[in-house]
Amino acid sequence: xxxxxxxxxxxxxxxxxxxxxxxxxxxxxxEITTRTENFGENILSDICEAMEAKLAEKEISLDDxxxxxxxxxxxxTNDGTVLQCVNLGxxxxxxxxxxxxxxxxxxxxxxxxANVAALGEAWQxxxxxxxxIVMITLGTGVGGGVIINGKILTGYNGGAGEIxxxxxxxxxxxxxxxxxxxxxxxxxxxTGVVRLAKRLMNNTDKETKMREFGENITAxxxxxxxxEGDAGANEVVETMGTxxxxxxxxxxxxVNPQAFIIGGxxxxxxxxxxxxxxxxxxxxxxxxxxxxxxxxxxxxxxxxMYGAAAMICK
Amino acid sequence: xxxxxxxxxxxxxxxxxxxxxxxxxxxxxxEITTRTENFGENILSDICEAMEAKLAEKEISLDDxxxxxxxxxxxxTNDGTVLQCVNLGxxxxxxxxxxxxxxxxxxxxxxxxANVAALGEAWQxxxxxxxxIVMITLGTGVGGGVIINGKILTGYNGGAGEIxxxxxxxxxxxxxxxxxxxxxxxxxxxTGVVRLAKRLMNNTDKETKMREFGENITAxxxxxxxxEGDAGANEVVETMGTxxxxxxxxxxxxVNPQAFIIGGxxxxxxxxxxxxxxxxxxxxxxxxxxxxxxxxxxxxxxxxMYGAAAMICK
Numbered sequence: 001x002x003x004x005x006x007x008x009x010x011x012x013x014x015x016x017x018x019x020x021x022x023x024x025x026x027x028x029x030x031e032i033t034t035r036t037e038n039f040g041e042n043i044l045s046d047i048c049e050a051m052e053a054k055l056a057e058k059e060i061s062l063d064d065x066x067x068x069x070x071x072x073x074x075x076x077t078n079d080g081t082v083l084q085c086v087n088l089g090x091x092x093x094x095x096x097x098x099x100x101x102x103x104x105x106x107x108x109x110x111x112x113x114a115n116v117a118a119l120g121e122a123w124q125x126x127x128x129x130x131x132x133i134v135m136i137t138l139g140t141g142v143g144g145g146v147i148i149n150g151k152i153l154t155g156y157n158g159g160a161g162e163i164x165x166x167x168x169x170x171x172x173x174x175x176x177x178x179x180x181x182x183x184x185x186x187x188x189x190x191t192g193v194v195r196l197a198k199r200l201m202n203n204t205d206k207e208t209k210m211r212e213f214g215e216n217i218t219a220x221x222x223x224x225x226x227x228e229g230d231a232g233a234n235e236v237v238e239t240m241g242t243x244x245x246x247x248x249x250x251x252x253x254x255v256n257p258q259a260f261i262i263g264g265x266x267x268x269x270x271x272x273x274x275x276x277x278x279x280x281x282x283x284x285x286x287x288x289x290x291x292x293x294x295x296x297x298x299x300x301x302x303x304x305m306y307g308a309a310a311m312i313c314k
Numbered sequence: 315x316x317x318x319x320x321x322x323x324x325x326x327x328x329x330x331x332x333x334x335x336x337x338x339x340x341x342x343x344x345e346i347t348t349r350t351e352n353f354g355e356n357i358l359s360d361i362c363e364a365m366e367a368k369l370a371e372k373e374i375s376l377d378d379x380x381x382x383x384x385x386x387x388x389x390x391t392n393d394g395t396v397l398q399c400v401n402l403g404x405x406x407x408x409x410x411x412x413x414x415x416x417x418x419x420x421x422x423x424x425x426x427x428a429n430v431a432a433l434g435e436a437w438q439x440x441x442x443x444x445x446x447i448v449m450i451t452l453g454t455g456v457g458g459g460v461i462i463n464g465k466i467l468t469g470y471n472g473g474a475g476e477i478x479x480x481x482x483x484x485x486x487x488x489x490x491x492x493x494x495x496x497x498x499x500x501x502x503x504x505t506g507v508v509r510l511a512k513r514l515m516n517n518t519d520k521e522t523k524m525r526e527f528g529e530n531i532t533a534x535x536x537x538x539x540x541x542e543g544d545a546g547a548n549e550v551v552e553t554m555g556t557x558x559x560x561x562x563x564x565x566x567x568x569v570n571p572q573a574f575i576i577g578g579x580x581x582x583x584x585x586x587x588x589x590x591x592x593x594x595x596x597x598x599x600x601x602x603x604x605x606x607x608x609x610x611x612x613x614x615x616x617x618x619m620y621g622a623a624a625m626i627c628k
Contacts, residue, residue, distance in 0.1 A: 075602060132470050146568065148467065155570025156446050157602060162567045165600035167560060178600055246481060250561075253476045254448075254460065254568045256469025286479030286492055288389060288471060 002066040006051055007120075007309030009071045009113060010034065010043065012087035017050055018305035019058070022066050022313035024124050028054065029305060040089035048103050067107030068099065069308030071116035075158030080110045083158060109311035113304055115152045115161055118145020120307030121261045123314050125299040130258040134251055135297065136163065136244070138266035141177070142185040142192075146255055150314065153255070163251060164189070168243050187243040190266050193219040196236045208232025223269035237276050245280025252281070252289040263297030270296065316380040320365055321434075321623030323385045323427060324348065324357065326401035331364055332619035333372070336380050336627035338438050342368070343619060354403035362417050381421030382413065383622030385430030389472030394424045397472060423625035427618055429466045429475055432459025434621030435575045437628050439613040444572040448565055449611065450477065450558070452580035455491070456499040456506075460569055464628065467569070478503070480561050501557040504580050507533040510550045522546025537583035551590050559594025566595070566603040577611030584610065 001022045009016040012034060019028040032050050035042045047070075055062060072095065074085035080096030096108040111119070118127075118135035127133040131150050137143040142164030146153040153160045164185035165178050172182035174195070186192050197210050197217050209230050213221050225233035248260055260281075267273060278294045299306055315336045323330040326348060333342040346364050349356045361384075369376060386409065388399035394410030410422040425433070432441075432449035441447040445464050451457040456478030460467040467474045483496035488509070490497040500506050511524050511531050523544050527535050539547035562574055574595075581587060592608045613620055 148462070153462065153569065155603070156572040156606070157570065159566070159570035159600070159603040160568065162570070162600050162603060165603075166567050167563050167598040180598070180600065182598075183600070247564075249481050250564045251568050252473070253480050254474065254565050255467060256471065256473035256476070258470040284481040284494070284496075286473070286476050286494065286497070289469070289473040289476060289479075292470070 001313060003064045004060060005066040005309050005312040006068045007305040007307070007312075008047060008068065009116070009304030009308055010047075010073065010088065011113070012036065012073060015043070015047060015050075016301070016305050017047070017054070018302070018309060019054055020306075020309040020313070024309075024313070026302065026306065028058070029302065030054075034088065036087070036089045038089070039091070040085070043088060044095075044099055044102055047099070051103065062104060062106070065106060067109065067312040068103065069116070069311035070095065070099065070108065070110045071113040071304045071308045072110060073113050076110050076112050076154070077158055078154050080108070082110070107312065111152055111307070111311055112154075112158055114143030115145040115154065116307035116311065117143070117263070117303040118147050118161065118261070118307065119152050119310045119314075120299055120303035120305070121263065121297050122147040122150065123310040124306050125303060126261040126263070126295040126297045127259055130293075132255070132257045133259045133261055134161070134255065134257045135261040135263060136248075137264035137297075138189055138262065139264035140190055142189045143264070146257075148255065152311075163247060166247050166250065168247055184243060184247050188240050188266075190219040190264075193222050193236060193240055193266065196239055197222050197233070200232055200236055206232045206235075210236075219266050220268070223266075223272065227272055241273075241276035242280050245277045246284050248277065248281040249285035249290065252285050252292060256289045257292050259293040259295055261295050261297050263300075263303065267296055315627060317378050318374060319380040319623050319626040320382045321619040321621070321626075322361060322382065323430070323618030323622055324361075324387065324402065325427070326350065326387060329357070329361060329364075330615070330619050331361070331368070332616070332623060333368055334623040334627070338623075338627070340616065340619065342372070343616065344368075348402065350401070350403045352403070353405070354399070357402060358409075358413055358416055361413070365417065376418060376420070379420060381423065381626040382417065383430070383625035384409065384413065384422065384424045385427040385618045385622045386424060387427050390424050390426050390468070391472055392468050394422070396424070421626065425466055425468075425621070425625055426472055428457030429459040429468065430621035430625065431457075431577070431617040432461050432475065432575070432621065433466050433624045433628075434613055434617040434619070435577065435611050436461040436464065437624040438620050439617060440575040440577075440609040440611045441573055444607070446569070446571045447573045447575055448475070448569065448571045449575040449577060450562075451578035451611075452503055452576065453578035454504055456503045457578070460571075462569065466625075477561060477565060480564065482557050482561055498557060498561050502554050502580075504533040504578075507536050507550060507554055507580065510553055511536050511547070514546055514550055520546045520549075524550075533580050534582070537580075537586065541586055551587075555587075555590035556594050559591045560598050562591065562595040563599035563604070566599050566606060570603045571606050573607040573609060575609050575611050577617065581610055
């Protein structure tokens, strides 16, 4: 194994780049803008330029680089083919081959960003003591990643770990972004928690301090109020926790992980959130699969870079 | 690879033994009684004796045997440790080491019977065109097995694929054998279908020919009547199909298989059953994971032997 590798997390707005030691230390990180114009034709060349500049700055030879891992916001097959990255403007091509050609033949591994973040947490974050984890990212949407024996489970067409779109409610009337109704994401993402809060405020006359925030209430406000003992906010958190805990019990009987790692903006609510979901998970889950640890993610926005590096040097 | 291997499926009543070519052909099969008395202390020696006798009968040398695969009715860890096989009277021990010692140092691989049957179907049965399948066995209970890249997904403590105990109904008042309420098995096993049929007969005054069977109605009766157009029986099948199809959509967003293989006694209802579950699966599933093929299992009671052999020679 050589001494260094790059771990790159490509988002729709910025590309996060990390220079890692292959032992797992993040040595330097920086960002560049994601130029999505003209079907994102500059994205890979911008990344190559940024890496070349970093090698020059640090006086590191390319011979000392083990490879480049890259996380992308869309489904990727096992052979490195991007099926469609709508946020980047990309169509279908083999991103591993393309980036390798552009960066002097270096080894490249590509993965879906949510899966790659899960691998990052499994390598150096909240899941580093475990081989088999499921990560659940509660952000604007809900993402997921399944890590088995320390490797990403991709699934047949890159859809493994798409647990934000698990169907959890037959009676939901609002549509999810995916077009279906009743997806986990509609109840447990930051947006979903706000939706539950507004629904409670609009459809009941319960007294709750959430009303002081009105239409601008955020998921953080809901959790802050719940921690202070506000009954309405606690009802929202309990509903959210019931959906998520039950979904975790579904996941557990399929892949039986050692640990669930909970990340994303909503996870800043901390142990209070973990407590809200853990009990429901244990309560609904088949006993043999119900004892997985439930931890917070620890790498924050760096998880994608860590996971990208892990695809190369873990 | 040597020319032959044994595939053995140990049940609570009989042990099914198969002699296979390592190319995947079942050359001979036979059964012996499972002697569970005295904590099942004779089971492994009975199996060794049966294999020795078969080698003598066929004039095959042990040097020509690649190994022995064995499926067992309980959770097995990746290293071959049986955690508890209550139906056999066994406690916790490493069955691979034990059987190898008893059978002249031969290579032994052990697995959970439901997982092993899934591997059998993936190797030579309904899933033989696919690398990633989930098998669902609808028998007295509901078992499952997840095959990824042609290998059994065991899970942290052998619980992967325990989908019969996925929690699918919050309002169920009857208890499952596992102690929880609302497990998939309670609605989709042979017993579960009968339970749904009796519930319809007892709680409604719907006209249905199911009433002619009364308390002795079987899952086969329900499916036969449904095929004839009986409205009550079709309502039962639809309810069953809704639970199973929705559970399949849960499974699909976790592991994204290429195909689901449906086996067990209830699957004798054939394509009629597949149609009843497939639509609901496609309807509730996230589009990217909703296009898995849904096929009937083809190996019947031999699936366990095939899968046991596959652990050795696939």
